[in-house]
Amino acid sequence: MSKGYPKKTVLKIIGIKRSTYYYRKNYRVEEKQVSEGRPAPGYSIAKDGKKISDEQIKEWLLEEVAGDGYAYGYRKLTKQLRRKHKLVINKKKVYRLCKELNILRPQRQKRDSVPRRLARNRVITGSNQLWETDIKYGYIEGEQRFFFVLSYIDVYDRSIIDYHIGTSCTGQNAFETLKRALWKRQQYDQKEKPVVRSDNGPQFISHAFTQGCEKLEIEHERIPPKTPNMNAHIESFHRILEDDCLSRYEFQTYEEVYQVVSEFMKFYNEVRMHGSIQDMAPMEFFEKNKHMAIKIKEIRV
Structure with a gap:
């Protein structure tokens, strides 16, 4: 095209639609930036406004697991932290901390459903x-x-x-x-x-x-x-x-x-x-x- 050939002819030869050509010429396609999310703050807030570090929360979690709360999963450990230490914390963060400590309880194995023999043509x-x-x-x-x-x-x-x-x-x-x-x-x-x-x-x-x-x-x-x-x-x-x-x-x-x-x-x-x-x-x-x-x-x- 820079040498004077008609755009219509050139695009037809190389197999590109004119609409695609003009779209890419007139509009700059920007690559999407993938957000990594906000960084973890490294602490949680207690109800009295005091900042409690993640390291301290991990110690409390280890104490709960070593004590009577061994049977608890991350959801119940979250409730325990809220009740015992007055933390404002959600279960997602507790799950992350438990995962870092490698103290997550094994997931229950899904029970096999009743075996089904599918009807066949007769x-x-x-x-x-x-x-x-x-x-x-x-x-x-x-x-x-x-x-x-x-x-x-x-x-x-x-x-x-x-x-x-x-x-x-x-x-x-x-x-x-x-x-x-x-x-x-x-x-x-x-x-x-x-x-x-x-x-x-x-x-x-x-x-x-x-x-x-x-x-x-x-x-x-x-x-x-x-x-x-x-x-x-x-x-x-x-x-x-x-x-x-x-x-x-x-x-x-x-x-x-x-x-x-x-x-x-x-x-x-x-x-x-x-x-x-x-x-x-x-x-x-x-x-x-x-x-x-x-x-x-x-x-x-």
């Missing part, structure tokens, strides 16, 4: 291969409290094998319901038991449920967060339960809830037709399929 070809479970809750208007319905569904024949109704629902409730379901399907003593699939609710990650499954040698898999489609069959049933049963009532007592939900479970299993199993009721399909295989659409989950 092709279901018969009953008692995969059961899904989840929890539905409703409200008792007359008693101003919630109730819970935990259900186990066989994804092949769509039967609700067993369920729990209560004003609470724990991991132990989930496990006890699973045991009843195994007895009903005569799977309790089988070597190959159904796989149980759930979400990551507190009941299903509890020690009671996890250890119970391990004891019975049941494979329990959990779906990844925010993937309810991997638990679609039980989600679909709970939608049916809501639309055809719970939404029709304004419950006044828990006894009313128990009666209504129990009656609906019986109706669903024994009477209500299901399109995916040739318009049969789940129990009807289950019994007929035991004696002669009924062809239905392939189930992939």
Whole structure:
């Protein structure tokens, strides 16, 4: 350009946009200065206004650690300095001084969470291969409290094998319901038991449920967060339960809830037709399929 060539042509040849060229020509790009922060003053102030040196504070910290305060971390040591020596000091400075003295307590090791076996894609070809479970809750208007319905569904024949109704629902409730379901399907003593699939609710990650499954040698898999489609069959049933049963009532007592939900479970299993199993009721399909295989659409989950 200094030799008279057009700027537009030169910039095009070297591949620089004109906007970039003029920006750098007209505006000086200054390097940012990184601040090192203010230097440590080397003292703290007591409530009476007296300056206490960091060396003195370190001596007090060593005394606390050597005495009854050994179990204290830097946060509690900060409170101790404030109470005992009337210091105006924050926990960040105490942390720094403890680090310089190498008296910081080792951090607690994070406990391993309950091991999770992620749900994997499966092709279901018969009953008692995969059961899904989840929890539905409703409200008792007359008693101003919630109730819970935990259900186990066989994804092949769509039967609700067993369920729990209560004003609470724990991991132990989930496990006890699973045991009843195994007895009903005569799977309790089988070597190959159904796989149980759930979400990551507190009941299903509890020690009671996890250890119970391990004891019975049941494979329990959990779906990844925010993937309810991997638990679609039980989600679909709970939608049916809501639309055809719970939404029709304004419950006044828990006894009313128990009666209504129990009656609906019986109706669903024994009477209500299901399109995916040739318009049969789940129990009807289950019994007929035991004696002669009924062809239905392939189930992939």
